[in-house]
Amino acid sequence: MRVLAIQASPNDDGLTATCARQALQGAQQAGADSELVNLCELDIERCRQCEDGWGICRREGNCIITDDFQALREKLWAADALVLSVPVYYGDLSESAKAFLDRLRRCEATQGENNRVKGTPVLGIAAAGGGGGGTATCALTMERTFGPMGMPIFDILPVRQRTKSYVLPALVGAGAAFTEWSREQQ
Secondary structure (H helix, E strand, C coil): CCCEEEEEECCCCCCHHHHHHHHHHHHHHCEEEEEEHHHCCCCCCCCCCHHHHCCHHHHHHHCCCCCCCHHHHHHHHHEEECCCCCEEEEEEHHHHHCCCCCHHHHCCCCCCHHHHCCCCEEEEEEEEEEEEECCCHHHHHHHHHHHHHHCCCCEEEEEEEHHHHHHHHHHHHHHHHHHHHHHHHH
C-alpha cells in the first residue's frame, strides 16, 4: 500500500503540513509506504483553458503546459491512496491546490475507462489558521472536485488553530483507518 500526501501550504512547519504528517504517521503505523509532497515547492501553473476551454486535456487526458503537473500526476497514478491537506484561504482551497486539482480534474474526469485516478481513495484535510472559518466550504469544494474524477472520499476533516490540540492526534488514527479502508477498496 502506497499513500501519497500532498500538502498545499507554503509554510512547511505550519498547521497544514503538520496535519499531512500526522495522517501519514497513521498510514505508516498501518503498514503503508508513504511520500509527502509540498505542492508549493513545485511549478504548477493554472489551467489556461486552451482551445476555448475544450482543450486537449478533455479530448486526450493530457495538458499542453510543461511544468511539474505531469510528474505529480504520475506520482498520484503510482499511489494507492491520497491524503490532501490544504490551507483554507477565504473559505476555499489554496491557490496552489486549486491550480493542481483543476488541471487534474480536466485531464481525468472526461477520460472514462482511461481515467487513471478513478477509484483512488482520498482523505481530505481543510486546515484553517487565523479565525478558523471556511473549513466547511473548503471541504465542499474538495467533495465537488473528487466526485467527478471517481475518487472515493474516506473523510474530509476540518482543523482549526483552536482545535488542533485534539484533532492532530486524531489525524494519526484517521490515517491508519484510511489506510485500512483503502486496502479494502482495492
